[in-house]
Amino acid sequence: MNTTDGPTASARLLNASAHASTARGERVRVSTDRSGYLPPSLPDGVVYARCVEEVVHTMELATAHRVPVVPRGAGTGLAAGASARAGEVVLDLSGMNRILHIDPVEQLAVVEPGVLNAEVNAAAAAHGLFYAPDPASTAICSIGGNIATNAGGMWCAKYGVTRESVLSLRVVLPDGRILVTGRNTLKGVTGYDLNALLIGSEGTLGIVVEATLRLRPAPIQxxxxxxxxxxxxxxxxxxxxxxxxxxxxxxxxxxxxxxxxxxxxxxxxxxxxxxxxxxxxxxxxxxxxxxxxxxxxxxxxxxxxxxxxxxxxxxxxxxxxxxxxxxxxxxxxxxxxxxxxxxxxxxxxxxxxxxxxxxxxxxxxxxxxxxxxxxxxxxxxxxxxxxxxxxxxxxxxxxxxxxxxxLGGTLTGEHGVGLLKRDWLQEELGDLSLELQHAIRNVFDPKGILNPGKAI
Ligand SMILES: Cc1cc2nc3c(=O)[nH]c(=O)nc-3n(C[C@H](O)[C@H](O)[C@H](O)COP(=O)(O)OP(=O)(O)OC[C@H]3O[C@@H](n4cnc5c(N)ncnc54)[C@H](O)[C@@H]3O)c2cc1C
The missing domain is CATH 3.40.462.10 (FAD-linked oxidases, C-terminal domain)
Incomplete structure (x- = not known):
């Protein structure tokens, strides 16, 4: 594709992408989510990933040219976590929307990140199973976004939030390397729990390109x-x-x-x-x-x-x-x-x-x-x-x-910190916790190109 932006770093990335756009309408669409946040400017463009290789390619280019990248699922977030501004490129994962496999015996589903939450449940229902984390936005939000926000929902009252239902992840790191976290067994304690760390990290540590989800037997009544x-x-x-x-x-x-x-x-x-x-x-x-x-x-x-x-x-x-x-x-x-x-x-x-x-x-x-x-x-x-x-x-x-x-509570139960709640983060977490969290982020993303200014 061609851009009119000249040879800026983001233009080089967008030019080298198989599916990308700098059309104003597209940039407006991906500049914010459903949080009500009004962005001050528009991102430079959007890359539409269709497969893991395209995500890897995008992140390798982003690292090479130091272009900030904002991962985006369905854009239903309520904390402006997927909002993007000038100088940034949005990586839209909604086109990676296949359910790859359902195993009714092991009761798990392997899905791409752009699959909608309700689509997982519709596919599971055919096997007498269900996927428990069901945000009120089930019909319009993506599994990748659910994982990035550790989304909750109505059935979480009994069955827990997203973290309790994700067994393993395939994640593209900011430099393009592929990390696999978790395991496909219900139990397992080898090493630190990077799976849990990735879930709820709001697109700041890596890009989820595949998830193995835990399904459960549909309630009899x-x-x-x-x-x-x-x-x-x-x-x-x-x-x-x-x-x-x-x-x-x-x-x-x-x-x-x-x-x-x-x-x-x-x-x-x-x-x-x-x-x-x-x-x-x-x-x-x-x-x-x-x-x-x-x-x-x-x-x-x-x-x-x-x-x-x-x-x-x-x-x-x-x-x-x-x-x-x-x-x-x-x-x-x-x-x-x-x-x-x-x-x-x-x-x-x-x-x-x-x-x-x-x-x-x-x-x-x-x-x-x-x-x-x-x-x-x-x-x-x-x-x-x-x-x-x-x-x-x-x-x-x-x-x-x-x-x-x-009252002994917390700033956010399920929507995430995104951009909108960072002002109060330190007051809840304290200096030491925040310092360690920034250090962890730096290990994953030393160049600071993944969803800058969000979450922590
Ligand atoms: C009507 C309505 C009702 C809602 N009800 C609920 C509810 O009951 N419970 C609840 O928890 N939320 C609810 N939400 C909020 C929202 O639907 C959730 O936060 C959802 O998880 C966001 O998914 P998304 O695909 O739209 O993500 P986006 O809005 O596109 O992105 C959200 C965050 O995830 C990151 N991200 C997206 N995809 C990836 C990926 N593949 N890899 C890495 N990072 C990624 C983004 O960078 C961003 O930080 C509601 C929203 C609406 C509009």
Whole structure:
């Protein structure tokens, strides 16, 4: 391909790539993700990788010419981790989207990074299996992005986050060498766990080009409950009561009144008329309905209305309502999504703190939460042209972090640090941890060309 940029380092890389573009429309598309971040400039171009050899070639050129490279999956990230600016080249992996192999006996799948999360589950279902980490964005996010962010999701309440479901990885290092991490056995402790290190490294240590994923037997049955509450505090107390009842829901999702209103307006549903806060709870496996009975007894003192889903269709509609929370809010404006985690018995405290932040900063806060994990997504909606990295939106995000910290929690439960949360990183990790993490990054990427300015 030709570029008009002259013989800059990135132009040399782009010129030598089999599939690349410097078209403005493409550069705009890959300059940001779904975080609401407005990039100050556009990347120099984008390389579309179709195979491992093309990733290796790109990274060898990037190292030779010292061109910063931003790996990109499906661009659904919520921390601006895949955002890119002038002087950088985006490496788009969405075209490496084949499911290479499913082994129903060993219960694993070997996939390329651009495969969408939902596609893995559709393929696994044909064998009576499923892939557990299911972000609400399952239909639109890639496995490579899930691995890079250590994504969570609804079923993580019972089955754990991405790190618990990735057995091994093939990774292209910044200089083009190929590293294989992990193993294809369920157990194994040889050497340091580089697999775990790579998962959640936000594209800063290497580029995932193949993953072996752990599948699990699909639950024999699932029981679904929708519960409505007079306010979000009551819903939070009910969620804590479920945890205290020593049962293990497979899904426990909370939405507050303003979010229900947005979902109803966008999806034509009527949840808000039934209550000012909502809990979606599922139990699964052989004892699903026994667990459901215990769950209902735990929440009855707090709920104003409880419905058991009569059939799979009703259950799917309830799950869809939760999955549509962010897209429904995006219809109202630019959405800034926070991702704090708190101990699960502090849910009521965190909602009280969020209400205070809303009063102090003057911003409206919409709340959804993976309640079983204590992982909340307070969201702020600003005008489409308004920045989320300054003014009241930024101030509220900072206050949310300090609230989580006071309650013994964390800055990010599953979306990652990306570009948007680096301001508070040192305060959570401390100097020594951060120093060691920079040293590790330097071992993998001594020239600092992989996703600079992100994550740590
Ligand atoms: C409606 C909606 C709902 C969401 N719900 C959830 C949720 O429930 N749980 C959750 O965890 N997240 C959720 N997200 C956030 C997002 O979907 C996840 O972070 C997802 O893992 C990002 O995947 P992606 O393919 O879009 O990655 P991108 O946005 O393209 O990239 C994310 C990060 O991964 C890196 N990266 C991408 N591919 C690779 C690769 N092959 N090798 C190395 N690095 C790579 C990028 O550099 C970047 O740092 C949601 C997003 C939306 C829009």
């Amino acid at each position: 699932t029981a679904t409950v929708a519960a409505y509450f007079a306010d979000v505090d009551a819903a939070a107390m009910a969620a804590s009561a479920i945890i205290a009842a020593r049962i293990q829901p497979s899904v426990l999702e909370l939405m507050d009144g303003p979010t229900l209103e947005a979902v109803d307006a966008a999806q034509g549903t009527g949840h808000r008329s039934k209550g000012a806060a909502f809990l979606l709870a599922q139990t699964d496996g052989y004892g699903a309905f026994l667990e459901q009975d215990v769950l209902i007894r735990a929440i009855e003192p707090f709920a104003t209305h409880i419905e058991k889903a009569a059939d799979a269709e009703t259950a799917a509609a309830l799950v869809a309502a939760r999955r549509q929370a962010i897209p429904s809010l995006e219809r109202l404006g630019r959405v800034s999504i926070c991702d704090i985690g708190v101990p699960r018995n502090r849910l009521a405290d965190v909602f009280a703190g969020l209400a205070e932040i809303s009063r102090n900063t003057g911003v409206g806060i919409y709340n959804v939460a993976h309640a079983a994990d204590g992982n909340l997504h307070p969201m702020i909606v600003v005008d489409p042209g308004e920045s989320i990295t300054e003014g009241p939106a930024k101030a509220a995000l900072a206050e949310m972090f300090y609230l989580a910290k006071r």
